[in-house]
Amino acid sequence: MNQALQELSHCGDVRSLESALRAFCSGFGSVSHLDVLSMVGAEKRQAVCLLRLNSPEQERALMARLGAIRFGDDLCVVVEMRLPD
Secondary structure, three states: OOHHHHHHOOOOOHHHHHHHHHHHHOOOOOEEEEEEEEEEOOOOEEEEEEEEEOOHHHHHHHHHHHOOEEEOOEEEEEEEEOOOO
16 A cells, blocks of 8 residues: 555545545645545445546646546545544
């Protein structure tokens, strides 16, 4: 897991992950779209994040840093979130 994803994984809920992701992305440009879908399994909790920035150049830079992939028009990144205590 890269360092950026590891930092995002400390978020314990969708709202804090959205906030942390927006803050992280601000170094690349403005987020024009963000959806976070959480999934909870027996041993892990994940969030699928779909987002867009204002320009393709900003998105390419973010993809390189986060290891995000394209999913249609969106960038997609999966974050392993910490389980609640």
